[in-house]
Amino acid sequence: MPASTEFAPLFRSREVVQGRDDEFLKRVFELRYQVYCQECGFLPAANYPDRREADQYDATSAHFCAFNLQDQLVGYARMVNADPTQSFPFQSHFTDLLEGATLAPAPQAAEISRLMVTQIYRRRRGDVLAGLTVEDDLPKVNHDLRDHTPQILFSLYRQMYAFSLTHGIRYWYAAMERPLARALSQMGFGFVQIGPLIDYYGPVALYLGDLRQLEAQVGQRHPALMAWLRKPDAGA
Numbered sequence: 001m002p003a004s005t006e007f008a009p010l011f012r013s014r015e016v017v018q019g020r021d022d023e024f025l026k027r028v029f030e031l032r033y034q035v036y037c038q039e040c041g042f043l044p045a046a047n048y049p050d051r052r053e054a055d056q057y058d059a060t061s062a063h064f065c066a067f068n069l070q071d072q073l074v075g076y077a078r079m080v081n082a083d084p085t086q087s088f089p090f091q092s093h094f095t096d097l098l099e100g101a102t103l104a105p106a107p108q109a110a111e112i113s114r115l116m117v118t119q120i121y122r123r124r125r126g127d128v129l130a131g132l133t134v135e136d137d138l139p140k141v142n143h144d145l146r147d148h149t150p151q152i153l154f155s156l157y158r159q160m161y162a163f164s165l166t167h168g169i170r171y172w173y174a175a176m177e178r179p180l181a182r183a184l185s186q187m188g189f190g191f192v193q194i195g196p197l198i199d200y201y202g203p204v205a206l207y208l209g210d211l212r213q214l215e216a217q218v219g220q221r222h223p224a225l226m227a228w229l230r231k232p233d234a235g236a
Contacts, residue, residue: 007225011074012233013155015163016063028063028076029054035116035129042201057089057113062163066155075152077115079160079169082106089113090175094195094206101194104171104208111173112160115180117152129177129202150187154225155233157189162232164211172209175200181207188218188225 016024029052036053037045043053057080066075082088086106090113097103116129164170174191176184181191190213195206219226 007228008151008155008158011066011068011151011155013064013066013075013159014233015159016065018059018063024065025063026052027073028065031073031076031116031118032114035119036114036201039119040129040202062110062160064156064159064163066152073118074121075117075156077112077156077160079110079112079163079172081110088173090173090195090200090206093198093200094175096196097194097206098196101192101208103194104173104210108169109171109173110164110169113175115156115174115176121152150183153184154187158229159232161211161229170211172211174207174209175204176207177202177204181205188222189214190217 016028018025032053033045033048033051036042037048045051058078060083061078061080063078064076065073068074080089088106088109088111090111103109122129160172164172172191175195176191178197181193184191189209191207191209193205194208197203197205215226218229
């Protein structure tokens with residue numbers, strides 16, 4: 001962990017609010033098109049003639065963006081609320097849970113999805129969408145732009161954590177690549193795998209995080225990080 005109490009000195013994040021930031025949201029959807037349609041091929045580009053990837057969940061989601069010191073958009077994630085049937089997008093794909101796993105109360109939960117880092121921070125072949133390598137020696141890889149990836153993730157998670165505290169959200173669902181889940185665990189963000197590995201925009205498994213447990217774990221292991229997480233970026 002950094003020696004200072006600033007865990008993302010090169011980046012800042014904020015919520016992008018629909019109705020207030022609609023023009024900027026167009027840039028967000030363009031980034032999603034670039035990553036999901038052009039770079040990864042998860043979605044057919046022909047379905048998005050305006051070169052903006054958006055779906056039916058965006059209207060009821062909270063959107064978060066990370067920026068570098070040059071005010072360039074470098075990362076993104078959204079938090080999707082349960083629909084009127086108390087279901088989340090992941091439930092259309094993860095039809096089975098691991099033995100002993102249970103779902104969280106829907107009104108207290110949100111699904112983190114479309115987590116991504118722009119390509120310049122995913123320079124090496126094999127990087128996952130969040131900019132982390134799929135190699136086994138993740139802690140040993142350094143000296144390139146991917147060193148900044150944990151800062152981008154910290155910045156985004158900081159804003160999502162603040163949003164969750166304000167809106168009564170205790171549980172986070174996320175379909176994640178295993179390298180990302182492993183890296184988050186190393187950072188102190190302990191998610192529990194509750195679903196099997198499937199092909200859902202790449203090989204991912206379903207994870208569930210309890211923010212009360214996260215607070216206890218991070219507060220014990222990295223109290224300075226927990227203090228920093230409780231202070232979202234100014235103007236967010």
